Amino acid sequence: MRSTSRSFAARAVPPIVLFLLLLGAWQGATYVQNIPRYLLPGPADVFAAAVANWRKLAGATGVTAAGAVCGFAASVFWGTLIAVLFSQSAMIRRSFFPYAIFLQTVPIVAIAPLIVLWSGTGFRSVVIVAFIVSLFPVVTNATAGLTAIDPDLLDLFRLHGASRWQTLVKLRLPSSVPSIVTGAKTSSGLAVIGTIVGEFFVGYDASERFGLGYLIQQSSDQLKTDLLFCAVLLSTLLGLLVFLAVGAVGATILHRWDAGSA
Amino acid sequence: MIVDSDPEESIHVSANAVGMTFSSGHVAVADASFTIGRGEFVAVVGPSGCGKSTLLRMIAGLIGPTRGQVTVGGQSAVEACRRQRIGFVFQDPRLLPWRTAAQNVHLPLELERVPRPTRDIRVPGALALVGLTPSDAVKTPRMLSGGMRMRVSLARALVTDPDVLLLDEPFGALDDILRQQLNAELVRIWMQRRPTTVFVTHNVAEAVYLSQRILIVTPAPGRIAGDVRVPFEYPRGAELRATAEFARCTGDISDRLRESAS
Numbered sequence: 001m002r003s004t005s006r007s008f009a010a011r012a013v014p015p016i017v018l019f020l021l022l023l024g025a026w027q028g029a030t031y032v033q034n035i036p037r038y039l040l041p042g043p044a045d046v047f048a049a050a051v052a053n054w055r056k057l058a059g060a061t062g063v064t065a066a067g068a069v070c071g072f073a074a075s076v077f078w079g080t081l082i083a084v085l086f087s088q089s090a091m092i093r094r095s096f097f098p099y100a101i102f103l104q105t106v107p108i109v110a111i112a113p114l115i116v117l118w119s120g121t122g123f124r125s126v127v128i129v130a131f132i133v134s135l136f137p138v139v140t141n142a143t144a145g146l147t148a149i150d151p152d153l154l155d156l157f158r159l160h161g162a163s164r165w166q167t168l169v170k171l172r173l174p175s176s177v178p179s180i181v182t183g184a185k186t187s188s189g190l191a192v193i194g195t196i197v198g199e200f201f202v203g204y205d206a207s208e209r210f211g212l213g214y215l216i217q218q219s220s221d222q223l224k225t226d227l228l229f230c231a232v233l234l235s236t237l238l239g240l241l242v243f244l245a246v247g248a249v250g251a252t253i254l255h256r257w258d259a260g261s262a
Numbered sequence: 263m264i265v266d267s268d269p270e271e272s273i274h275v276s277a278n279a280v281g282m283t284f285s286s287g288h289v290a291v292a293d294a295s296f297t298i299g300r301g302e303f304v305a306v307v308g309p310s311g312c313g314k315s316t317l318l319r320m321i322a323g324l325i326g327p328t329r330g331q332v333t334v335g336g337q338s339a340v341e342a343c344r345r346q347r348i349g350f351v352f353q354d355p356r357l358l359p360w361r362t363a364a365q366n367v368h369l370p371l372e373l374e375r376v377p378r379p380t381r382d383i384r385v386p387g388a389l390a391l392v393g394l395t396p397s398d399a400v401k402t403p404r405m406l407s408g409g410m411r412m413r414v415s416l417a418r419a420l421v422t423d424p425d426v427l428l429l430d431e432p433f434g435a436l437d438d439i440l441r442q443q444l445n446a447e448l449v450r451i452w453m454q455r456r457p458t459t460v461f462v463t464h465n466v467a468e469a470v471y472l473s474q475r476i477l478i479v480t481p482a483p484g485r486i487a488g489d490v491r492v493p494f495e496y497p498r499g500a501e502l503r504a505t506a507e508f509a510r511c512t513g514d515i516s517d518r519l520r521e522s523a524s
Contacts, residue, residue, distance in 0.1 A: 152352045155324050159343065159350055160373035160422070170372070174360050256360045256402055 041226040046233075049226035056215070061234050064195050064211035067123060068242060071130025072191035076184050078131075079138025083180075086139070087146035087172060088164070104136040108194070112201035121202050126211070129198030130191045137186035145179025146172045178257050181250035188246040192239040212238070274300040274335060274458045275321055275426065281329030281483075282316050290316040291327070292483035301456040303449075305469035307515065308479030309523055314462040317484065318428050321460060322348055334426060349419030349457070351429040355411035357403040363414045364389060364399035370422050388421035391451055409440045416444075420451065427457040431464065445471055446500065453496060466519065470512050471498060478515065480522045487522035490515060 023043050029035070030042035037045055050057060082100070086093045108129055119125045149172055157167050199213025210218075212235045219227040275298040282291040290313040298304050306314050319325050320332045323343030334342035357366045367388050371381040389399050392413040403411050412432060419427060429448075433441040445468060452459055463469050469476050470492055478488035492511065494502060502508050 150356065152354075152356050153358075155319070155322075156350065156352075156356065156370075157373060158324060159322060159348055160370045161344060162373040166373055170369070171358075174358065177360075256404070 038223040038225050041229060045226045046229045049224070050230045053227055053230065057230055057234060060210055060212045060215045060231065061238060063123075063209055064192070064199065064213065064235070065238055065242070067126045067130055067195040067198065067211060068188075068192045068238070070127045071134055071194055072184075072188050072242070072246075074127065074131045075134040075138050075187050075191060076180070079135050079183065079187070080142050080180060082139050083142030083146055083176075084168065084173070086143045087168075093143070100136065100139055103132055108133055108197055109201060112198075116202050119202075123209075125202035126195055126198035126213075129202060130194035133194030133197070134187040134191040137190065138180065138183040141179045141183025141186075142176055145176025148179075149175055178254055181254055185243065185246050185250060188242045189239055192235070192242050196235055272300040273297045274302070275333070275339075275460070277317070277320070277330065277332050279330035280317075280320065280327045280332055282313065282320065282325070283328045289483035291320075292485050293330075294479075294484060294486050295330075296477055296486055296489065298458060298460065300458055302475065303452055303459045303461070303473045304475045304477060305461045305463060305473035306477045306479060307463060307466055307469045307519060308484065309481050309519075310464060312479045312481050313484030314464075314479055315430050317479070318350075318430050318460060318462050321426070322350055322428055346426060347422045347424040349422060349424035349427045351415055351419045351427075351432040353431045353434060355403070355408075355415035357411055357414055357418075359403050362400050362402055363394060363406065363410075363417075366403070366414055367399075367417045367421050370418060374422065376422075384421050384423075388417040391420060391454075392417045393447065409436055409444065412436065412444060416448070416451075420455070423455065424457050427452075427459045429459070429461045431462055433468070434463070434465075441465075441468065442471075442500065442503075446498075448472065449496065449498060466516050467503070467508075467512050470494075470508065470515065471503060476515060478518055478522055488515075488518050490518070 027042045027044060030040055030045075041049070082096075086096065111132075112129070115125050115128055119128060153171060153175075154167070157171055162170070195211065196213035196216070199211040200217055203211065203214045203217075212231050215231045216228060216235070219225070219231060277294050277296050280291060280294045281289070283289045294313075294317060306317060308314050316325070320327050321334065321339055323332075323334070323339040323341070326338075326340045332339040334346055337345070357363075358369065361369070364385055367385050368381060371384060376384070386396075386399075389396075394410070394413055394417065398406065398410060403414070406414065415432070419429075433444050436444065448461075449472060459473075461469070461472055473492055476488075476490045476492060477486055478490065479485070480487045493507070494511075
């Protein structure tokens with residue numbers, strides 16, 4: 001325990017020191033060069049903006065977090081379900097996979113008008129964008145996990161006359177939990193990005209509830225660069241938080257799966 | 263106690279001019295013919311990659327031969343595997359890491375839809391048979407040593423009270439002391455239950471210690487180069503390994519194995 005906490009300190013201290021140095025240099029540069037605040041606000045300005053607008057920022061972060069969590073949950077659920085379907089037949093896999101790749105490659109900006117057309121603007125459309133953006137990693141990882149089953153174990157199941165359903169529920173799904181967790185980790189980061197991008201393109205017109213994406217756009221339009229910095233910072237922190245949370249949940253689930261599985 | 267067997271009297275497993283060529287073109291088994299009596303303990307020895315495992319999988323009915331016929335209880339092995347109870351022990355324990363030891367042993371009964379009251383008697387019985395305590399039974403494979411995991415794997419193969427017990431170099435990865443210990447336990451279990459047992463190994467001393475008869479397989483493509491009766495009576499104590507007859511028998515078979523390989 002001690003050694004892990006020490007190594008954590010060893011890993012954590014250098015980036016923190018660097019961060020503080022950069023912060024100081026940034027503040028110094030804006031002060032010495034006399035850069036206008038709408039171009040580059042100093043850390044102190046950003047901090048002041050955060051304090052002044054904390055209610056707005058907290059609300060936006062909450063809305064974005066909710067969108068990301070909904071999109072992520074939908075991705076894990078539907079992604080796993082699609083992967084289960086894929087795992088049942090190579091034919092299905094071959095037929096559908098190109099279209100799954102389409103979801104991965106199509107620029108979300110290009111289909112945003114369609115989403116607005118079909119679903120309107122607002123929270124639901126934002127979740128749809130987050131879902132589309134974060135679905136692919138779950139599908140690919142879960143499919144890989146569901147199809148790469150130890151052949152000896154498949155033999156064992158066959159030997160005891162296991163049905164397709166029994167093999168799925170008692171072997172394929174539990175075996176692929178580590179892959180699904182890996183996919184979910186990637187997907188969680190993308191869900192946050194997807195939500196913010198969604199808020200840009202299919203977000204809220206001018207309602208009282210809005211997310212960080214909307215705030216970024218609005219503060220950029222109004223040259224409130226200090227507020228823009230706050231929103232960007234919070235987006236990053238939110239992404240990191242969601243990623244870490246999913247990682248922690250994953251590690252708890254995977255506790256049984258690691259090492260010694262042979 | 264003398265265990266005599268007369269394979270002529272009741273043939274349980276027979277292979278008649280069996281060949282196996284994989285779709286890759288690799289000829290694993292060229293031409294193998296042998297019979298195994300009901301309740302007999304036969305060891306199959308041969309160099310690595312000689313098609314011993316392929317033979318075992320054909321007896322299990324997991325793969326059909328491309329030439330000749332393998333029968334179990336008078337039926338083709340592929341058909342018989344649905345009617346006969348077969349226990350299979352792999353090279354590695356191959357346990358499901360998300361299940362406890364007892365739950366792993368429980369698996370074949372679930373798959374074969376054995377009624378619950380029967381399961382609840384069979385599982386503790388099988389665990390006790392291989393020398394696992396109730397406190398080991400609730401541990402996951404991760405928490406068990408290599409030898410313990412192999413015991414669980416053995417219990418899983420025995421829990422259905424199989425007619426045919428097939429073992430594919432099960433103790434190859436264990437240290438010598440542990441291997442000898444598990445050999446002694448396997449003989450004890452075999453004497454108690456008398457399944458028809460086929461034990462694949464490349465360790466001649468292990469084959470001599472365990473079996474009533476030894477089939478010698480040539481390097482790939484596999485042929486049966488020898489069919490040797492082992493002259494020792496059961497029960498066989500550890501002291502048997504130290505006797506001159508044991509050394510002579512082991513030496514003879516090693517010689518024949520060498521001859522067949524050259």
